[in-house]
Amino acid sequence: MPDDLLRHVIGPTPYSSWWLWLAIALTVVLIVFYLGVFVATSPRRRLRTVPVVGAARDRVIRYxxxxxxxxxGDRYRAGDLDAEPAGEAVDRELRRFLRQVSGVRAEYMQIDDVANSEIAAAAPLLANLVDVRFNAASGLDVGVVSHDAEELIRSWA
Structure with missing residues (x-):
């Protein structure tokens, strides 16, 4: 075999550097994905302690x-809901909000228990909602009570 043909034989073709950058990018995406899953599935109390995530979570829940x-309240004012179902719906939403923000199981608490807990600021409003729901002769307007509930939610610290 003549030596002049050896100049046409070359080694393996080198890999493109794009493969390296693609592998690095996919690794970063995988790490971010697992961190997202960890944050999304972590217990709520721990999530509240993360500075940016906790503040954003509370803002979204409040909104x-x-x-x-x-x-x-708008459906009640429009006449789509009667006072009792509207009061029940506002009570349910308010208690759900209190549980999500404070961790206190407000859905299952009596008014006296709420008044003696860390969510005591909501006790008078919850008492008004109970009056609207169970007292047919109540003089409270559900529109006003729903507005008060909205203000309590927006100002909750």
């Missing part, structure tokens, strides 16, 4: 709850 209460 959703206030929007739901406002929608219930």
């Amino acid at each position: 959703r709850a206030a929007r739901a209460v406002r929608a219930i």
Whole structure:
């Protein structure tokens, strides 16, 4: 075999550097994905201690709850809901909000228990909602009570 043909034989073709950058990018995406899953599935109390995530989570919960209460009040004012179902819906949304924000199981608590807990600021409003729901002769307006609930939600610290 003549030596002049050896100049046409070369070694393996080198890999492109794009493969390295693609592997690095996919690794970073995988790490971010697992961190997202960890944050999304972590217990709520621990999530509240993360500075940016906890503040954003509380803001989103506050916004959703206030929007739901406002929608219930608007439906009552429009005549789509009677006083008792509207009061029950506002009570349910308010208690759900209190549980999500404070961790106190407000859905299962009596008014006296609420008054003696860390969510005591909501006890008078919950008492008004109980009056609206169970007292047919109540003089309270559900529209006003729903507005008060919305203000409590927006100002909750």
